[in-house]
Amino acid sequence: MKNQLVTLCLAIFILTSCSNSSDENYEDIADYPFIEAEFGSSIDLENLANYANQTIPPYIIKDNSLGNSITDKGATLGRVLFYDKNLSSNNTISCSSCHIQANAFSDTNIASTGVNGTTGRHSMRLINTRFATETRFFWDERALNLETQTTMPIKDHGEMGFSGENGDLAFSDLITKLSSIGYYKELFKFVYGSEEITEVKIQSALAQFIRSIQSFDSKYDAGRILAANDGQPFTNFTPQENQGKNLFLSPPVFDANGIRTSGGLGCAGCHRAPEFDIDPNTLNNGIIGKISGTGIDITNTRAPSLRDLVKLDGTPNGPMMHTGVITTLQTAIGHYGTINLAPGNTNLDPRLTPGGVGQQLNLTATEVNAVIAFLRTLSGSDVYTNPKWSNPFN
Known part of the structure; x- marks a missing residue:
């Protein structure tokens, strides 16, 4: 109240x-x-x-x-x-x-x-x-x-x-x-x-x-405006980008040991298309370190939109996560591929622990490359150079 x-x-x-x-x-x-x-x-x-x-x-x-x-x-x-x-x-x-x-x-x-x-x-x-x-x-x-x-x-x-x-x-x-x-x-x-x-x-x-x-001037947006929903193949996407989109959107199917047997990666469960904003109910993602000092930090539960993670040429817009510990899209995807249950992390999002164990996505190189290709479609160009968002003192 x-x-x-x-x-x-x-x-x-x-x-x-x-x-x-x-x-x-x-x-x-x-x-x-x-x-x-x-x-x-x-x-x-x-x-x-x-x-x-x-x-x-x-x-x-x-x-x-x-x-x-x-x-x-x-x-x-x-x-x-x-x-x-x-x-x-x-x-x-x-x-x-x-x-x-x-x-x-x-x-x-x-x-x-x-x-x-x-x-x-x-x-x-x-x-x-x-x-x-x-x-x-x-x-x-x-x-x-x-x-x-x-x-x-x-x-x-x-x-x-x-x-x-x-x-x-x-x-x-x-x-x-x-x-x-x-x-x-x-x-x-x-x-x-x-x-x-x-x-x-x-x-x-x-x-x-x-x-x-x-x-909103990304390749993703150019495809999404022509589609009835995100699940449809985007006509402007390559087969690899459409595969990556499906993997991003589709939830995984796990066995009793938390190993993915079919389905996608389930990224959209927390990073929700088409805004790619973070679900407000999301808890931490297993990265609980600190930039400096010792101990753990389990309070980090928010994230920015996944748009413009990288520039159009694939160059990262800086390190990722609250600690900056991840510097490439491949490493970011790999982090979710095998979730470790760190001692003391009482705030880990349950979507990452199917059956009470850390998920193992069993990713292939083809799947990782497809998701990377899709994530790169979320980047535009205007935001980097538009004068209305630039330094007025220059």
């Missing part, structure tokens, strides 16, 4: 804010000289980039926006906040430092660099975050929603340094800092009708920008 009330209050605030952000609430565009001076042609207030009305395929139906609908104005502000190093205590780190456009908004480093050290988990890709049933964020789902998540790294001592602890400045000091910057006075007035900066406004704008980052 408490979580529902928080979400409701956030939605009410956002709706109220949106009602105050119409064209009637600001004067002439010429009244925003700091925006022009800082961003030049990368932000044109009279011709904003299209964030609110992007084309979404009809088969994509999941949406976790929770009342914070994307607006061109809000996402424009969110873009500036996302790339601005002023959001870190020493002006060296921005959200984009760990979520890099060229890497599907992830990081090629296992642990990303913060103002006081490195991140405790690998930086998750930010592709199609909107198109999911799951509303919680971070690998361990500790953020109630994306809005809440957006300012948690800013408040983290190691990441962006406005924690209010360990000698850090507080988040209120960041508000004071941003309030003294000319282009933020103008942007918040442009979006909300007032120069006042609040955490909720920051969260709303950042979440709108992040949810606007979408990828």
Whole structure:
């Protein structure tokens, strides 16, 4: 009930804010000289980039926006906040430092660099975050929603340094800092009708920008739009890609010893087509290590969409899993091929333990290569280069 009330209050605030952000609430565009001076042609207030009305395929139906609908104005502000190093205590780190456009908004480093050290988990890709049933964020789902998540790294001592602890400045000091910057006075007035900066406004704008980052120009999408459902062969796929798709979608059949005797790999049981989002009820996948330190971490139960795991040429967009321990699609598939029941892992997803034992998929090289071929069809190209998701300070 408490979580529902928080979400409701956030939605009410956002709706109220949106009602105050119409064209009637600001004067002439010429009244925003700091925006022009800082961003030049990368932000044109009279011709904003299209964030609110992007084309979404009809088969994509999941949406976790929770009342914070994307607006061109809000996402424009969110873009500036996302790339601005002023959001870190020493002006060296921005959200984009760990979520890099060229890497599907992830990081090629296992642990990303913060103002006081490195991140405790690998930086998750930010592709199609909107198109999911799951509303919680971070690998361990500790953020109630994306809005809440957006300012948690800013408040983290190691990441962006406005924690209010360990000698850090507080988040209120960041508000004071941003309030003294000319282009933020103008942007918040442009979006909300007032120069006042609040955490909720920051969260709303950042979440709108992040949810606007979408990828639907893949080979998979070109085939799916022509098919009645995912189970049909896609006419634009090779036989290998269609085989991989069937293996991905079809559940396995196991014997009493947890050995697959027929069927597919069952990947779609957790990574659900066509969004390829993570099932909210998923528990951990058997990888329970830590990036640094000793012991195990059984709390990692979330995952990003499987879209854009790799670039079109097959180059990985960075290591996979919360530990960054897996660096190739072949290794990722191999991990699920033989699941080991690690001592102390009380949170392993039961779908990986048929009959109470770790699954053995008995994969052939042909099957592995087919699934890899299919996973590569989930990558597009626009998301890596589209200017509306790029650094406005450049």
